[in-house]
Structure formats: C-alpha cells, structure tokens
Amino acid sequence: MSFEIPTISYNGVIRQITVGKEPNCVTVGGESCYPFYLFEGAMPHLPRIAMEVYDAPPEDWPQAALEPFADVVHDPAAWAQKCVGSYGAEMIALQLASTDPNAQDTPAEKAVEVTKKVAAAINVPLIVWGSGNLEKDKEVLRMISERCAEETLLLGPVEEGSYKALGAASLAYQHTIAASTPIDVNLAKQLNILLGNLGVPDDRIIIDPTVGALGYGLEFCYSVMERDRMAALTQEDERLQFPIVCNLGKEVWKIKETRLSEEEAPLLGDPLKRGVLLEAMTALLFLLAGGDIVIMRHPDAIQLVRGLMNELMGEGV
Amino acid sequence: MILIGENLNVMVKRIGQAIKEKYPKPIQALAVAEAEAGVDYIDINLGPARKGGEELMEWVVRIVQEVVDLPLYLDTTNVKAIEAGLKVYKNKQGKAVINSIMCRPERMEAQIPLVTKYDAGMVALLWGLEGMPRDAAERGALTADILQRATDAGVAGEDVWVDPIITPVNVQQNQLLECNKFISELDMIAEIVSPGCKSTCGLSNVSNGAPDHLRPILNQTYMMILEKLGMKSCIVDAFDEDLHEIARGTRPEITALVHRVVDGDEEGIADLSHEAQEYVKTAKVLLGHSLYSDSWLEL
Numbered sequence: 001m002s003f004e005i006p007t008i009s010y011n012g013v014i015r016q017i018t019v020g021k022e023p024n025c026v027t028v029g030g031e032s033c034y035p036f037y038l039f040e041g042a043m044p045h046l047p048r049i050a051m052e053v054y055d056a057p058p059e060d061w062p063q064a065a066l067e068p069f070a071d072v073v074h075d076p077a078a079w080a081q082k083c084v085g086s087y088g089a090e091m092i093a094l095q096l097a098s099t100d101p102n103a104q105d106t107p108a109e110k111a112v113e114v115t116k117k118v119a120a121a122i123n124v125p126l127i128v129w130g131s132g133n134l135e136k137d138k139e140v141l142r143m144i145s146e147r148c149a150e151e152t153l154l155l156g157p158v159e160e161g162s163y164k165a166l167g168a169a170s171l172a173y174q175h176t177i178a179a180s181t182p183i184d185v186n187l188a189k190q191l192n193i194l195l196g197n198l199g200v201p202d203d204r205i206i207i208d209p210t211v212g213a214l215g216y217g218l219e220f221c222y223s224v225m226e227r228d229r230m231a232a233l234t235q236e237d238e239r240l241q242f243p244i245v246c247n248l249g250k251e252v253w254k255i256k257e258t259r260l261s262e263e264e265a266p267l268l269g270d271p272l273k274r275g276v277l278l279e280a281m282t283a284l285l286f287l288l289a290g291g292d293i294v295i296m297r298h299p300d301a302i303q304l305v306r307g308l309m310n311e312l313m314g315e316g317v
Numbered sequence: 318m319i320l321i322g323e324n325l326n327v328m329v330k331r332i333g334q335a336i337k338e339k340y341p342k343p344i345q346a347l348a349v350a351e352a353e354a355g356v357d358y359i360d361i362n363l364g365p366a367r368k369g370g371e372e373l374m375e376w377v378v379r380i381v382q383e384v385v386d387l388p389l390y391l392d393t394t395n396v397k398a399i400e401a402g403l404k405v406y407k408n409k410q411g412k413a414v415i416n417s418i419m420c421r422p423e424r425m426e427a428q429i430p431l432v433t434k435y436d437a438g439m440v441a442l443l444w445g446l447e448g449m450p451r452d453a454a455e456r457g458a459l460t461a462d463i464l465q466r467a468t469d470a471g472v473a474g475e476d477v478w479v480d481p482i483i484t485p486v487n488v489q490q491n492q493l494l495e496c497n498k499f500i501s502e503l504d505m506i507a508e509i510v511s512p513g514c515k516s517t518c519g520l521s522n523v524s525n526g527a528p529d530h531l532r533p534i535l536n537q538t539y540m541m542i543l544e545k546l547g548m549k550s551c552i553v554d555a556f557d558e559d560l561h562e563i564a565r566g567t568r569p570e571i572t573a574l575v576h577r578v579v580d581g582d583e584e585g586i587a588d589l590s591h592e593a594q595e596y597v598k599t600a601k602v603l604l605g606h607s608l609y610s611d612s613w614l615e616l
Contacts, residue, residue: 186487189610197615231608239610 007040008033012233014241014292016045017203019091019176020125021152026090028206028292029243034229035290036312046313047287049302050091050127050295051083052249055106055114056098062259064272068299076114077121084122087299093127094118095250099140100131108143115144119151127154127295129178129247138162145169154293156180156208156245160191167198178245180208183220185227185240192239206293207244213252214282225289246286249297252279280304287312318544318564321390321517322356322555325381327364336363336373341380351555352385355565360390360416360552363398370398378402382409390440390552392416396427403435414438417480420445420459429470438476439467440517449482453498456481457506460499464511474513478550479503483518485525486535486602486609493523494605500546518543520551520560523603528611537563538599541575575600 016030026048033041057073058066068087072079076094083089096111098104119126128144130137141155142165156178158166163179170177179195181187188207195205207228211221225244231237252258257268258275268274279301283294287309296302325347327333335343351359361377363370370393378389388411391402399415406413417440418428432439441463443456450456460479467477481499484492500516507514520543524535540551540563553560562568574593577583578600586597595614601607607616 184488186490186609186611189608190612193610193612193615197612227608235607237608239616240608 008037008234010041010233012236012238012241014229014232014243015202017176017206017243019127019152019154019206019293021150024123024125025152026125031290032233034233035288038314043313045292046309047291048090048293049283049305050093050293051087051089051299051302052093052095052295052297053079053083053118054098055094055096055111056104058097061253062271062275064258064275065253065297067272077117080118081121084124087302089124089302091125091127091293092118092122093129093247093295095129096140097131097250099136100133101136102133103131105136108140111140112144112147115148115151115153119148119153125154126151127156127178127245127293129156129295132157134159134161138165141166142169145173145175149173152176154178154206154245156206156247158191158195160187160194163191163194164198167195167200170204171198171200174204176204176206178206178208179242180210183210183212183217183224185224185231188224188228189231189237189239192242196239202242205242207240207242208247209244211246211248211251211282211286213248213255214278214285215257216251216255218282218285222285222289225286225291229290243292244290245293245295246283246291247295248282248286249279249295252282253297276300276304280308284308318540318548319358319515319517319550320356320555320561320564321358321360321550321552322351322354323360323362323519323521323552324351324555325359325377326362327366328362336377339376341383344377345380345384348381348385352387354555355561356387356553356555357550358388358390358411358414359385359555360392361402362392363395364393366393366395366398370395371401374398374402375405378405378413382407386410388412388414390414390416396424399428400431400435403431403437406435406437408436412436412438412476414440414476414478416440417442418463420463422446425463425466429466429472432467432476433471438478439472440478440480441467442480443482449492450495451492452495453502456495456499457502460503460506461510464507464514468510472511474507474511475515477511478515478517479507480517480519483520483522483539485527486523487526487611490602490605490609493603497542497546497604500543500548504547515549516547517550517552518548520553531611531614533557533559534595534599534614535603536560538575538596539603540564541572541596542579542600542603544572545576545579571596578606579604 014029014031018027030044072082080092098106154176157180158177179191232240283305386409419442443459445459481496523539524532602613
C-alpha cells in the first residue's frame, strides 16, 4: 500500500470582492484552500496590505512609528501620497480617530472633507475606518457614504448596532462594508445574515473579525479566523465565504512593548526594531489565519511582511 | 426518556420565599402539579443553602413526601444538607438521588459513602479538578474515575447518573459536539466498571442565550438527538408539554427524522414540510453540521 498525503476536502470558495473604483480597484478573496495551502487549492489574489493615514496628527505615537511620517502628519492627503509614492501602498486606510467624542470629536462634515482630499490624492482604493464609537460612526460613516458616493469606499466598522443605518447607505451608494463583530464566529455569521436580509449584496461584504496584537489575545482572534475559514471552505457556509480585513496597526502600536524606551525596558531591545517586528509578526500571523487585507502602519514592517508573503507564495524574496 | 422536573428551585421567587418562611403550601402545590404533569422525578434545588441548609432540606423533603410519592433529586452544593435530606427520605416509588457529586477527590471521598449508607442514587457531575472538561476524552477519563470509585464503594451501576454538562450551542458549539460524542460512548465506557449506569443532563442549558422564541425548538430537537445518542434522562421544565410529548414518543415522525439526521441520512429532506425542515436545520446546528447563528432557521 502506498502512502498518500492526507488532504482536506474543500467544498466552498471565498467570494472575490473588488474594492475601489475603476481603474484603481483591487480584488481580494477567491481562495479555494486554507491560507497559503497552495498544494491543495488556489489563492488567485495575494492578500493586500493597506497603509494607515490618520485624519489628525497623532499625539501619542512612539518615535519608531512617527519617524517615517514626521513630515506629513499634519496633512492626511500628503501622508497618503507619501504612503503610495514612497512606500508603494496598495491601499490606504484613513483612520478617523479624531472623530471620537472622547478625542477631538471632529464633526462629520470635517471627516467628509478629509476623506475627499485623501481620495483625490491617491490612485489606490481607500478604506475609511470610524473611531469605533457606535453613535458617532453611524453619523460620520453615513455622511461619508452619501457625499463620497463616487469613490466606492470600504467602510468600517459596521456593527450589529449600526448595520441598518450603514448597510442601507452602502446599498444606496455602492460602497463595500467591513462587517465587524467582537472576536466571535457565530456573531460574524449572524451579522452577515442580517446584512443579507437588509439587501446588501454579497459582493460588498468583507468580514472584520476584530483583532488584537501579538501578546494581547492574538491566539483567540487567530482561532476565530480559522473557524471562519473552516466553515466557509469545508462546511459550505455561505454566510462566511467573505474575505477578511484585519485592522492591526493601531492595535500593535498601542501595546506597551512598542512604546517603552530602551531605558525603561533594556531587555526588550532596540525600540525602533521592536515595534516593527511586533507589527510584522502580528500581520504575518493574521495572514496565515486567513486575512485578505491587513491594515498596517510602519513601512519596514510592511516590507518584511511582503517578503514573507512572496516566499509563502513560492515567489522568492 | 426519564424526565426530572426542575421547577422546585429556590431561585424561583415564590418558592424561595416559601422556603424562607417555612410555608409549605406553595411548595406542596408545585410538587403535586409537577407530578400531575407527568415527570418521573422531582428535583429539589436549594442552591448553595449555606445557612441552615440541613434543617431546610429535611423540612422540604418531609413536606414534599407528604403530598407526592415520586422519587426526588436532592440538589444543593451543601453536602451536609444532602445527608439531612437522605436521613428523612422515604423510598416510596424509588430511591432519592444526590444531585450532584463532582469528580473532585475530596467531593467523591466525602459523598460517595452517603450513597450506600442511605441506599440512594447519585449524579456523577463531570466537573473535575480543572473545572469543566475540554473534550470527550476528558469526560471519559473523569467518568472512568468516578464510576470506579462508586463501584468500589458498592454503588450499583443503575444508581449512577452521569451528567456530561451541556453547554450553550450559541457560544460553545464545539464543546457541545464533544458532549454529544461522549454520550454516544458512555455505555462503552461504563460497560466494564459500572454496567447499567444511567445519564442525565440540564437540557435547557443548550439553548441558554439563544433568542427566547427559538429556545423550545432547540430544547426539543436536542432531546431527540440525546435520546438517539443514549441519554437516559433530562432535567426539564415540568410544564413543557412539547418535551413531554417527545419523551413519551408521541411525535414519532419528527423524532425519526431527527434521528435520520444524526445518522447522516438526508435523503429527500428538501421535500419536507416547513416544520419538518426547521427540525432538520436545528439538528444540523446541534450536530455541528452547520455553524450556529441566531438566524439558523432562516437560512
């Protein structure tokens, strides 16, 4: 009897979703196997890395994260251009952190203005991410949805408490939405069902499983993403056959290990490299769990992850 | 399927008040109503009963036995209160059952001797030193341990009721599948050390956290699945008529259909009535064929 390598029998495929407007759109998803299991199926689209841009100058970033953008932090459009022009960003993720009522409480009109400026400055797809404050996100993302109708954005987070308002806006203005649930596979499925019931077409949903940084609950998120993919690919679970977006940059750069100086934590090594490595590892792990879009911050971390991804695809460094 | 009524519970406000005031009427009325509803056992749940537990259990057992002949499950974490209840219990239509003995050495050493001393039964709760078992194998290991100890102490297999601990399907679907697997293996595990051993479970826990209006179909379908897997009894709402019907075998078509799903036979399921399809969908969720979501019936 000859030895046969065990293989997984897949019966589902992740939907292909196109984000952005012609001719600058990108397509993600389409996998017919577990992440990078190229010996069992296909990954027609390489996962994409989106670079973060903030709507207001960051106040509490560690030096390592701030340094590459020090000349552009006051101008989101210039920042986005730098990401694309100097660092080769394939997508931009505009983080509307300043709209949070607990931060500067920037009004929705201002957020629309910034979104338009950034969108006009780049030729790659734009992700627009709210502050995470449910009520404010409803107001801000809805207004952006309406007033930036020509941009075909990826808008998030769309949660159980906001899916009606934001799902309807997406429906009317043809944006894609990031359906966000708190690290739970059953809730992820449920929100996708609810969006479907609302009439949001399946080619406009991307799953945001909610992620944490390496050392801060990453394993839990990883398992949930694995289960998402198992249900989607081996259980024919249609409500989970969507690409996954991981908004991880902001998670990594807020943990203490990326913020402590060399004097404060001599054992943790060079603070400049430390944050970059933590961000790269976090991103790589989420790619291995099934991430299709990872939102990242540091150019060096991004370069590392691109290299690793190419190796996984068998394309060399 | 043997049914144990869960309603006589100190957490129920009216009953808690009556127990506190030692006012027998509502307690007796409830016991009579449960018996009339057709349960096989009545569970007397006093909760932790830290203060005056012994006297309370003794009193409740007496007044309940004044009005019903059904056997009782004595349910409290207070070990002394259990013994006080056993002391006054009269075996009319069956033995009293200690609910429950955890699979922790100190609990088993303290409580298993009571089973033989008072000629009672015992629920073997599969909660070990590390808490809740993580999978079917850990449930098996705990079972082997407690059954061996019970047998060594002279407890007959038929007097042991193994409780595998049912988890809510909405948040712990994988754990539920492990529970299913274990139940299907229990007879095999028990055969050597404790032949004839029984099983029991808190059925409604499976639907805990699911939308209220959908809990009945989860409970009912799960009871059908459990029966097929070999479960002997369920602790249930004594007044849930649908569950009684299923337990008494008065819904044979639906039960047979659910059992077919357990066996993996899904031929002709697309042509079934809407109601039958809902049971099939529910069974598939409870068996892990599809991932749970609150809208599982709408898919």
